[in-house]
Amino acid sequence: MLLCGHTFCEPCYESCATTSESVCPLDGDICGRDDVSTKEYPAEQLLRRKVHCWNKVYGCGVILPASQIAEHVRDHCQHHATCCPTCSAAVLCSDVCAHLKTRCTQLVLHTAPEPQPREDDNEGTNLEALAKMMKQQVGELDAKLARLSFKADSLSDKLSEICINNNDFKEALTAHFVQASGRNLADMKAIYSEKSESLMTAITSALTLVSSDAKTHQRVIRGYAELKEKASKDGRSESMSDKVYLRRYLMSWGIVFSKDGEGVGLSLRIELYEGREDDFLEWPFTKQFKLSVIHPETREELDRFATPDSSDYLRDCFCRPIDGSNTPIHFSHETRIESSDLESDGYVDRDQLLLRLEVLL
Structure with missing residues (x-):
């Protein structure tokens, strides 16, 4: 392959090459031998390249792969040149009859036909090569x-x-x-x-x-009528809470219903227990209690206050608990509220009382 892009077989290249350079016979470009590249083309690749019909000089413009040219020339091409049997002029095979009808005066090929290989030879050669x-x-x-x-x-x-x-x-x-x-x-x-x-x-x-560290505890006393009736018959009934911490003191508190003459009243009852923070608290217990009965509708409060008594006979009730708990203390007078007052003022609702205990400082 030359620099100009044209490709020649080795015999054609040798015919146009000199000692130091090559001249392309198609466009006249000159290139050195070192600029020529040699490529090998397998037979199947060459047979796929497209070429002109052998009868291009006689007007056939067909371009086909090289492997199909022999079949085209043998079976399809209408541009074969032959000699007129009368005047020996070169005439296309397709024009022989018309040429004879004009008494050999027209349709003569003025270009001398190139030597064509015999079809039998071409066919045999092609078949052998194939x-x-x-x-x-x-x-x-x-x-x-x-x-x-x-x-x-x-x-x-x-x-x-x-x-x-x-x-x-x-x-x-x-x-x-x-x-x-x-x-x-x-x-x-x-x-x-x-x-x-x-x-x-x-x-x-x-x-x-x-x-x-809470200071208040609120609870609901249920079964008010039953507690009151029991106090009327037996003289006393009570309802106590579970243990709760108030101001870091562990205690249980509740209400004692007691009969006084013809009436029944309720008052506060307190019991102190051993707690986990007793080492850090003041003893004996001296803080004041506030008992409140809360109205279910108006939220008004009926309050009673109780202060621990430091007298000797009550000291065991407010000293530091040692054996589980102290003797319970009943503030029967200072915290007493008559049941008749609670009922007439509407504090009893659906057989219940709403109470709150607060430990004051």
């Missing part, structure tokens, strides 16, 4: 197929090996994940249990601390 080429290609294909078959067998073996290794890897990975997941779940469960326990302890401590 057979040789096909035989060569078949041999090459056989060799390539053999190599491909060998490679396919090797690839099949490698693929089988990869599949086996992949299955082994998947099984090992699955077992590892199962084992790791089990360990992780166990670790997470232990951590969760530990953290949950710590959190619950902290929450309980916080709630206890908050609740122990």
Whole structure:
């Protein structure tokens, strides 16, 4: 291939090359021998290149792959030149009859026909070349197929090996994940249990601390009529709360219904218990109590106050508890409220009383 882009076979190139340079016979471009590149074209590639019909000089404009030119010239081309049997002039085969009708005066080819190879020779040569080429290609294909078959067998073996290794890897990975997941779940469960326990302890401590510092406690006394009736018959009845922390003191408080003459009244009852913060509290207990009965509709409060007595006979009621709890104290006079007053003023609602105890500073 020359620099100008034209390509020639080796014999044609040698005919137009000098000692140090080559001249393109098509456009006259000059290039050095070092600028000429040699390329090898397989026979099948050359036969695919398109060429002009051999009868181009006689007017055939067909362009076909080189492998199809012989068939075209033999079976389809209408531009073969032949000699007139009368005047020996060069005439196209398709024009012979018309030429004879004009008494050999028209349709004469003025361009001398180039020597054409005999069709039989061309056909035989082409068939021989084609057979040789096909035989060569078949041999090459056989060799390539053999190599491909060998490679396919090797690839099949490698693929089988990869599949086996992949299955082994998947099984090992699955077992590892199962084992790791089990360990992780166990670790997470232990951590969760530990953290949950710590959190619950902290929450309980916080709630206890908050609740122990409360100063009021509110409760509902249910069964008012029954408590009053029992006091009327037996002289006394009571309703006590659970233990609660008020001002950090642990205590239980409630209401005592007692009969006085013909009437029944209620009053405050207190009992102090050992608590977890007793070491940090003042003893004996000296804080004042405030008992409130709350109206269910108006929210008005009926209040009574009680102050611990420091006299000797009541000291055991307000000193620091030692054996679980102290002797309960009943503020029967200072906190007494007559049941008739509660009923007439509307504090009793649906057989219930709403009470609140506050420990004052």
